[in-house]
Amino acid sequence: MTQKFQSIKGFYDILPEATPLWFKLEDTARKILSQYGYHNIRMPVVEPTELFVRSVGEHTDIVEKEMYAWEDALNGDKLTLRPEGTAGCVRAVVEHNLTYNGPQRLWYMGPMFRHENVQKGRQRQFHQIGVEAFGFDGPDVDAEQIVLLARLWQALGIQDVELQINSIGDAAERAQYRETLIGYFEQHADLLDEDAKRRLHNNPLRILDSKNPRMQAMCEAAPKLMDGLGETSRQHFAQLCALLTQSGIAYTINHRLVRGLDYYNRTVFEWVTTKLGAQGTIAGGGRYDTLVERIGGNATPACGFGIGLERVFLLMQEYGVSAQNQPDIYLVNVGELAEQKAFTVAETLRNMGLSVVLHAGGGSFKSQMKKADRSGARYAAIFGDDEAAANEISLKPMLGQGEQARVPFEQILDIVQAG
Numbered sequence: 001m002t003q004k005f006q007s008i009k010g011f012y013d014i015l016p017e018a019t020p021l022w023f024k025l026e027d028t029a030r031k032i033l034s035q036y037g038y039h040n041i042r043m044p045v046v047e048p049t050e051l052f053v054r055s056v057g058e059h060t061d062i063v064e065k066e067m068y069a070w071e072d073a074l075n076g077d078k079l080t081l082r083p084e085g086t087a088g089c090v091r092a093v094v095e096h097n098l099t100y101n102g103p104q105r106l107w108y109m110g111p112m113f114r115h116e117n118v119q120k121g122r123q124r125q126f127h128q129i130g131v132e133a134f135g136f137d138g139p140d141v142d143a144e145q146i147v148l149l150a151r152l153w154q155a156l157g158i159q160d161v162e163l164q165i166n167s168i169g170d171a172a173e174r175a176q177y178r179e180t181l182i183g184y185f186e187q188h189a190d191l192l193d194e195d196a197k198r199r200l201h202n203n204p205l206r207i208l209d210s211k212n213p214r215m216q217a218m219c220e221a222a223p224k225l226m227d228g229l230g231e232t233s234r235q236h237f238a239q240l241c242a243l244l245t246q247s248g249i250a251y252t253i254n255h256r257l258v259r260g261l262d263y264y265n266r267t268v269f270e271w272v273t274t275k276l277g278a279q280g281t282i283a284g285g286g287r288y289d290t291l292v293e294r295i296g297g298n299a300t301p302a303c304g305f306g307i308g309l310e311r312v313f314l315l316m317q318e319y320g321v322s323a324q325n326q327p328d329i330y331l332v333n334v335g336e337l338a339e340q341k342a343f344t345v346a347e348t349l350r351n352m353g354l355s356v357v358l359h360a361g362g363g364s365f366k367s368q369m370k371k372a373d374r375s376g377a378r379y380a381a382i383f384g385d386d387e388a389a390a391n392e393i394s395l396k397p398m399l400g401q402g403e404q405a406r407v408p409f410e411q412i413l414d415i416v417q418a419g
Contacts, residue, residue: 010124057262
C-alpha cells in the first residue's frame with residue numbers, strides 16, 4: 001500500500017471552510033494599518049542564525065530551545081526559519097538603508113516557526129502580523145500602535161481584551177535592576193523551580209513571567225523595576241499613560257510584564273484575554289531603541305508589536321464573528337447549445353464584475369441545482385437551450401425570498417446588485 005502522508009505535528013492546514021474568516025481578519029488589519037500610514041514589507045522566512053542570537057538574545061527560550069536552525073549542507077551557512085519578525089525587518093531596514101530619507105512605518109504578515117509544545121492557539125508554524133516604526137523616539141508612536149490595536153479589536157468584533165503596560169527602562173536601569181532581582185531571588189532560592197534556577201543568572205527578568213502557582217506570591221512581592229527608573233524613562237512612561245487616557249484606552253500597569261526578548265526597552269505592552277486559556281496574549285510589543293545599532297545600523301529609535309493571528313482567529317470564533325466567501329452566481333447549463341455557450345457566458349458575467357462558478361462535468365438539471373444550493377451562491381443562473389437561443393438567462397434567488405425570472409443579459413448586473 002502506498003504511504004499516506006500527514007502534516008508534521010504543529011504544522012497544520014487551513015481549509016477552505018476557514019479561509020473566509022482569515023480573509024476578514026487579514027483584510028481588516030490591512031485597512032486599519034493603511035489608515036495609520038504603515039507600508040507593507042515582505043522579508044524571507046529564512047535568515048542567518050546569528051541574526052536571532054544577536055537580536056532576540058542568546059539566553060532566551062527562543063534561541064536556546066525553540067528555533068528551527070540548521071547548517072546548509074551545500075555551503076555551510078548557519079540558517080534559521082524565522083521565529084519572530086522584528087529581527088528580519090530590522091535587518092532589511094539596515095541592509096537597504098530605509099531610514100535614509102526619514103522615519104518609516106512598516107508592517108508585514110506571514111508564518112513564523114518555533115519548536116514549542118502544541119496547544120490550542122500555539123502551533124509550531126504560526127502566523128503573525130508585525131508592525132514596526134523606525135525613527136520615532138517619543139511616546140506618541142507607542143500610544144499610536146496601542147490605539148491602532150484597539151481599533152482593530154473593535155473592527156473585528158472582539159471584546160473583553162485587557163491592555164497591560166509596563167516600562168522596563170533603559171539598558172543601564174535594567175542592568176542595575178537585574179542585580180537587585182538576582183539578589184532577591186537568591187534569598188528565595190527554595191521557592192525557585194528548575195526553569196527559574198536556569199534563568200537566575202542569565203535572564204532573571206523572565207522569572208517574573210513564571211506561571212508556576214508556587215512562585216506567584218514571591219514574584220508579586222519582588223522589587224519593581226519602575227521604582228528604579230531614571231527621570232527620562234519616567235517621563236516617557238507618564239506621557240504614554242496620558243495619551244492612552246486621552247484616547248479613552250483603559251489599561252493596567254503590570255509590573256511583572258517584561259516580554260520574552262532581549263531587545264526591548266522602556267515601553268512594553270500586551271493585549272490579553274481570558275477566553276483562550278493559557279494562551280491569553282493576542283498581541284504584544286514595545287520599544288527596542290538599541291536593536292538597529294546592535295545589528296549594524298545607525299542608532300535608531302524604534303517601536304513595534306506582533307499579533308498572533310491564530311489566537312485572534314479563535315477569539316473571533318469565540319465571539320461568533322462570521323464571514324463568507326460565496327459566489328454571486330452558480331451557472332447551471334443544460335442542453336447541447338447551452339453547454340457550447342456556457343463558458344463564454346460565464347466570462348461575460350465575470351467581465352461585469354460578478355463572481356461566477358460555472359458548473360462543469362455535465363449532469364441533470366436536478367443534480368446541478370443541488371450543487372448550486374450547496375455552493376452558497378446568491379443566485380442560480382439557469383442557462384438552457386431556450387435561453388441560449390434568445391440570448392437571455394433565468395435567475396433564481398437561492399437565499400431568501402424572490403421568484404425565478406428570465407431576463408436579458410444586460411439586466412443581470414442590476415438585479416444581482418439590487419438583491
